[in-house]
Each structure stands twice: as C-alpha cells, then as structure tokens.
Amino acid sequence: MNSPGLRGAGLVVLQALRVATVITLLTSGAACWILVINVEKNKPYFIFECFTLFFVSVLCSLLVVSELAFAQFIKIYLRRMWPVLSDHHGLSWLGLGMIIIGCNILGMLNHDLKMASALSSLVLAAGILALIFGFLNIVCSFIWCDRKEGITSRDIRANGSLARSQREFTDYEPPSRSSSARNEKTRSKFVSMFWKKDKEEDYLNGQPEIAAPPYINHHGRDLEAQSDSPIIPGLKRPDTALHPMNTRMNSRSSRSSRYSEANMSRF
Structure with missing residues (x-):
C-alpha cells in the first residue's frame, strides 16, 4: 500500500463503488416500502413484519447519510454516535450492513406477495445488488488499507496517494476517554440525587442539621x-x-x- 499508483487507483475504484453503494441503498429502501404496502394483512402478526421492514429502511437511510457525509457536523455526529460508519473506520461494517439488508429483502420474497411483476423485479434486483456491493465493500476495505500507519479505505477514497490517518486530527476523541468522562458525570449526578434526597428526608422528619459549636476565642x-x-x-x-x-x-x-x-x- 506504499505505492502511490496503487493508492491512486484505489481512489477511482472506491469512488465508483461509493456511487453504486448509494444507488443500491436507495433502491433497497424503496423496496422495503414496496414490501410494507404489499405485505399480507390477513395474518395475525403482520404488524411485526411491517416494523421489521421499517427498521431496515431506516438502516438504509443511515448508511446513505454515512456515505454522503460532506457536512462537518454530520461527520462529528457519526464519530461520536456511530464510529464504525465514520471516516475514522473502513468500509467493512458498511458492507456487512448491506449484506444483512440484502438477505432480509430476498427473504421476504419467500412469501406469496400479490404485486406486479415490475415491483417484484425491483425488489429482487435490490436484494441482489445489496449482496454484491456489500461483499465488494468488505473486499475493498481489506485491500486498500494500511494498518501500520492507521490508514483506512475511507482515507484512501478521500485523498488517494496523499492519504493520512484521520486519527491524527484534534477533533478525534478516543472512545475509552469519552466513555469514562461520561460515566463520571453520570455517577456524580446519581450520587448528588440521593444526597439531596437524604437532606430532604432529614428536614421532613424534623431532624435539622446542627452546626458545630463556634470557635471560642x-x-x-x-x-x-x-x-x-x-x-x-x-x-x-x-x-x-x-x-x-x-x-x-x-x-x-x-x-x-x-x-x-x-x-x-x-x-
């Protein structure tokens, strides 16, 4: 991966894969809503099937946002809340999510759904494309990466031969440090809540706090x-x-x- 030519080729391949991934995710989200409309309503547990398809469509939207995160506040949000989908990690988790979406969509075709042949072909194509491009994202994530330097496939997709590790920037905060600070704040709030509660109970029980005797000079x-x-x-x-x-x-x-x-x- 130290070859500039290989990293330059990775820039072109990964950008083309990015466009195909976004189109596939949008198609998969539309296929989920087509399945929600055509689900069999006479079955007793059809509502849970609709909720499953709704959550899959939300996952498609989240992955599209992670691929089109051009604004800085979206990047910061993904780094804090969804770090595996941010620019600090590779494309392997994105590919895994697309494979899960494709399996779910193709599994819904096992039911006897009464819909037009064009819609059925759209759902079938969405499932197949999600499986194919999900697998390609995982393969490209392992090909264009340099673990010694901390360079991921997203870094090469953004900068090509001039790729650098995104962890060197100042706005990156290690998860352990942020989680420990968050746990410390939560613990202090928890303790202060019970401490105030004890004070209120003492006041209501008629046991006011007695101050220490004054200093006698x-x-x-x-x-x-x-x-x-x-x-x-x-x-x-x-x-x-x-x-x-x-x-x-x-x-x-x-x-x-x-x-x-x-x-x-x-x-």
Missing part, C-alpha cells in the same frame, strides 16, 4: 477581662473610642458632648 475573653475597672470589679470601662481625647481629633459635629470643653473664645 480565649484571647478575646482575656482582653475583655482586662477592660474591667480596676476600682470596681465587674464594671466595664467605657469604649476607648468615646474618650474625650479621641473625640477632639474628629470634627466638632461628631463630638459626644458639647460640654467637653469650655465653649468660649481663646482670645
């Missing part, structure tokens, strides 16, 4: 003892800020008493 108590009057024990001294010496330093409007000094001119 013995140094402050000693200072209060020193502020007692030396003449009459137990009598508190007035606050030092109210002493006439300190009141003179303030403005005249802030004096505690107007008779603290003689109200007369010094001259």
Whole structure:
C-alpha cells in the first residue's frame, strides 16, 4: 500500500463503488416500502413484519447519510454516535450492513406477495445488488488499507496517494476517554440525587442539621477581662473610642458632648 499508483487507483475504484453503494441503498429502501404496502394483512402478526421492514429502511437511510457525509457536523455526529460508519473506520461494517439488508429483502420474497411483476423485479434486483456491493465493500476495505500507519479505505477514497490517518486530527476523541468522562458525570449526578434526597428526608422528619459549636476565642475573653475597672470589679470601662481625647481629633459635629470643653473664645 506504499505505492502511490496503487493508492491512486484505489481512489477511482472506491469512488465508483461509493456511487453504486448509494444507488443500491436507495433502491433497497424503496423496496422495503414496496414490501410494507404489499405485505399480507390477513395474518395475525403482520404488524411485526411491517416494523421489521421499517427498521431496515431506516438502516438504509443511515448508511446513505454515512456515505454522503460532506457536512462537518454530520461527520462529528457519526464519530461520536456511530464510529464504525465514520471516516475514522473502513468500509467493512458498511458492507456487512448491506449484506444483512440484502438477505432480509430476498427473504421476504419467500412469501406469496400479490404485486406486479415490475415491483417484484425491483425488489429482487435490490436484494441482489445489496449482496454484491456489500461483499465488494468488505473486499475493498481489506485491500486498500494500511494498518501500520492507521490508514483506512475511507482515507484512501478521500485523498488517494496523499492519504493520512484521520486519527491524527484534534477533533478525534478516543472512545475509552469519552466513555469514562461520561460515566463520571453520570455517577456524580446519581450520587448528588440521593444526597439531596437524604437532606430532604432529614428536614421532613424534623431532624435539622446542627452546626458545630463556634470557635471560642480565649484571647478575646482575656482582653475583655482586662477592660474591667480596676476600682470596681465587674464594671466595664467605657469604649476607648468615646474618650474625650479621641473625640477632639474628629470634627466638632461628631463630638459626644458639647460640654467637653469650655465653649468660649481663646482670645
């Protein structure tokens, strides 16, 4: 796979296979809805058969979106939610999904469905094409890949001989790290929910939380003892800020008493 010519040929082959894959998936989705319309309604469990075909058509739509993921937000969504269908992985899971779709569609032809020959031919062609191109996607995924460098078939399909591993980009996040962070957030929410519930139960049961006793400052108590009057024990001294010496330093409007000094001119 180190040959630029081989990688350039892989670009052409994989792009052609991409177009054929999208057409096959669209045809398979249409075939599923044709089978839903023509399913035998007189059977007791026909509803489950319709749901099966509906889920297969949803799978076809998902695979089409993964093949036509040109927008950046679609690529980021696939990397987070469907990593095996993103540009960080090869085409093997896509081929496996197409094989499952083809087997399901061809299996429905085993029933005695009353529909036109043209519709029956369309359903048959959709099933056969899904099997063929699903197998080709798996084969090409193993041919055009380089596991030593981490290059997949999607990388070669996008860049050809200039292909690089998509895991080198900064927006790639390993699944283990993202899952561990997600589990940690879920665990913290779970614990906080029960913690709040316990607090509410204690409040409703009449058992409020009692805070710890305040810190007693013995140094402050000693200072209060020193502020007692030396003449009459137990009598508190007035606050030092109210002493006439300190009141003179303030403005005249802030004096505690107007008779603290003689109200007369010094001259």
